[in-house]
Amino acid sequence: MSVPRKYFTLAEANKTLPLVRYQYELVAAQAKPEWGESRQQLDLRSEIEGIARQINDYLQELEQIGCVFKGFDQGLVDFYGKLDGRDIFWCWKHGEEKIEHWHELEAGYQGRQPVPEVVRG
Secondary structure (H helix, E strand, C coil): CCCCCCCCCHHHHHHHHHHHHHHHHHHHHHHCCCCCCCHHHHHHHHHHHHHHHHHHHHHHHHHHHCEEEEECCCCEEEEEEEECCEEEEEEEECCCCCCCEEEECCCCHHHCEECCHHHHC
16 A cells, blocks of 8 residues: 655654654664674575575465475475375476376375376376
8 A cells, every 4th residue: 555645844844753763763773783693694684584585485386386395405396196096296306307206195205106107108
C-alpha cells in the first residue's frame, strides 16, 4: 500500500522533529552492532541473510513445481510418482542427465534402485 506524498512547510517539518528523532533512534538502535559485532560483521550478516532469502525463494519454486529438495550434500531432488500402483519418488541427483533411479517414499537415497527397463520405454 502506497502512502500518499505529504508536503511540509519548514515550520511543520521542524514541529515533527521530536517524533522523527525518536523513530530514527529506534531504527538506528537496530542497526548498531549487536553483541560487539563490527560494522563489517553486520554487513556480512546482512549479505548472508539476503543469500538465505534467495535460496529459500529457489526452494519454494522447486516446491511449486512439485519437487522435493533433499539437500545440498548429495544434490538430490525427488519427484512424486507411481510405480506398479504405489507412490514412489523418482530420484534425480545433480549431474545426472536424466532420472534413472527411484525409491520408496520412506526409503531415502539408500533405497535408490534403477528405473525398470519397461518404464524407461
